[in-house]
Amino acid sequence: MMDEINMISKSQIIDKLKKAGVTPTQQRVEIGQILFAKPQHMSADQVLSVVNQTGPVVSKATIYNTLGLFAKKGLVREVIVDPSKVFYDSNTSEHHHFYDIDTGSLMDINNGQLRLESMPVLPDGTEAEGIDIVIRVRKSMH
Amino acid sequence: MMDEINMISKSQIIDKLKKAGVTPTQQRVEIGQILFAKPQHMSADQVLSVVNQTGPVVSKATIYNTLGLFAKKGLVREVIVDPSKVFYDSNTSEHHHFYDIDTGSLMDINNGQLRLESMPVLPDGTEAEGIDIVIRVRKSMH
DNA sequence: CAGCCATTTAGACAAAGTCTATTCCATTAA
DNA sequence: TTAATGGAATAGACTTTGTCTAAATGGCTG
Ligand SMILES: [Mn+2]
Ligand SMILES: [Mn+2]
Ligand SMILES: [Zn+2]
Ligand SMILES: [Zn+2]
Numbered sequence: 247m248m249d250e251i252n253m254i255s256k257s258q259i260i261d262k263l264k265k266a267g268v269t270p271t272q273q274r275v276e277i278g279q280i281l282f283a284k285p286q287h288m289s290a291d292q293v294l295s296v297v298n299q300t301g302p303v304v305s306k307a308t309i310y311n312t313l314g315l316f317a318k319k320g321l322v323r324e325v326i327v328d329p330s331k332v333f334y335d336s337n338t339s340e341h342h343h344f345y346d347i348d349t350g351s352l353m354d355i356n357n358g359q360l361r362l363e364s365m366p367v368l369p370d371g372t373e374a375e376g377i378d379i380v381i382r383v384r385k386s387m388h
Numbered sequence: 389m390m391d392e393i394n395m396i397s398k399s400q401i402i403d404k405l406k407k408a409g410v411t412p413t414q415q416r417v418e419i420g421q422i423l424f425a426k427p428q429h430m431s432a433d434q435v436l437s438v439v440n441q442t443g444p445v446v447s448k449a450t451i452y453n454t455l456g457l458f459a460k461k462g463l464v465r466e467v468i469v470d471p472s473k474v475f476y477d478s479n480t481s482e483h484h485h486f487y488d489i490d491t492g493s494l495m496d497i498n499n500g501q502l503r504l505e506s507m508p509v510l511p512d513g514t515e516a517e518g519i520d521i522v523i524r525v526r527k528s529m530h
Numbered sequence: 531c532a533g534c535c536a537t538t539t540a541g542a543c544a545a546a547g548t549c550t551a552t553t554c555c556a557t558t559a560a
Numbered sequence: 561t562t563a564a565t566g567g568a569a570t571a572g573a574c575t576t577t578g579t580c581t582a583a584a585t586g587g588c589t590g
Contacts, residue, residue, distance in 0.1 A: 271556090271568065290546075305570045310547065324471070330578085331546065332471045344511055359508035366501035366523070369486055373528035379521050381508070386515035413537065413587095432577080447539045452578065472547085473577065 254283055266319040273304050277312050278321075285337035287325060287352040293334070325352065327380050342379035355381070396425055408461040415446050419454050420463075427479035429467060429494040435476070467494060469522050484521035497523070 259278040263270040294309045316322045325333040327345045344353040401420040405412040422438050436451045458464045467475040469487045486495040
C-alpha cells in the first residue's frame with residue numbers, strides 16, 4: 247500500500263492533463279502522479295527509475311517524450327543548472343533557485359524573496375521569454 | 389597571415405597564464421590566443437575546431453583539460469544555459485546573459501544594466517558562491 | 531646525456547538524450 | 561463483435577558531450 251497522504255488521485259492527474267491539452271494515457275498519468283505529488287526537481291533518469299519501481303515498465307523514450315510534452319504544455323519547467331542533466335520542476339509558479347554545487351541539490355527560492363531591480367534593454371528584435379536566476383551555494387566552511 | 393588587429397601576442401598570453409599560476413605550454417597558449425582574443429562564449433567543441441584549423445593537432449583531452457584548468461584558475465567562466473553543452477566565457481567580469489532560445493546564442497548584459505533588489509536568506513550552513521542570471525529571449529513576432 | 535615529472539595524447543568508455551522502425555492499443559465505424 | 565485507424569509506446573541503435581586511462585612526449589635540471 248502506498249502513502250495516501252502525499253498521493254494525488256489518478257482522476258486529479260487526468261483532469262490536470264486534460265486541462266493542459268494532453269491526452270491522459272496510462273504512462274503519462276503514472277509519470278504525472280510521481281512528478282506532481284509535490285513541488286520537486288527530478289531528472290529524467292530519476293523519473294524513469296521511480297516509475298519503474300512498480301508496475302509495468304515504462305520505456306526511456308516515453309519518459310523523455312512525456313517530460314518534453316509536459317514542458318511544452320507548461321505542466322513542468324525545465325531547469326538548466328547542472329551541465330550533465332536537465333531538472334524537471336513540478337513547481338511552475340514564478341520562482342528561482344539555490345543550487346548547491348557540492349551536493350547537486352536544487353532548492354526553490356520563494357518568490358518575493360528575490361526580484362530584479364529593473365529589466366535591461368533587450369537585444370533588437372527579441373522579446374523576453376523568461377528569467378532564470380540561480381544562486382550557487384556551497385557548504386560554508388565557517 | 390592572421391588578423392593582427394584582434395590578435396593578442398603570444399607573450400601577453402604567457403603573462404596572463406603565469407599570473408594565474410598556469411604553466412604556459414604550447415597548447416595552453418594557443419587555446420588562450422583564441423579564447424582571450426575578445427569577450428566571447430565558446431563551447432569546447434568550437435575551441436577544438438578553431439584550434440585545429442591551423443598548426444599541429446591538439447587533442448580533445450587537452451582541450452577539456454585546459455578549459456577546466458582555466459576555469460579553476462579564474463581565467464574563464466563556465467556558463468550553463470544550453471542543456472547540451474557548457475559555454476566558456478572569456479569575459480570574467482561580473483555580468484549576466486541573454487540567451488536566444490531560437491539561435492542558441494549567448495550575449496552579455498552589461499553590469500549595471502541588471503541588479504538584484506536584495507539577497508535572499510541562504511539555506512542553513514551555506515554561503516553564496518555566485519549568482520547567474522539568464523534572460524531567455526526569442527525573436528519577437530512583431 | 532640521463533632522469534624527472536608535468537603535460538599531452540589516442541582512443542576506450544560513460545551518460546544523457548534523440549531517433550527510427552515496429553508494435554500496441556483505445557476509439558470509432560461497420 | 562470485428563476491423564480499421566492513428567496516436568502513443570517501445571527496444572534498441574545511434575549521437576554527442578564529456579571523462580578516464582595508460583602510454584608517449586618533452587622541457588628542465590643535474
Ligand atoms: Mn510503474
Ligand atoms: Mn593549431
Ligand atoms: Zn523549483
Ligand atoms: Zn558572458
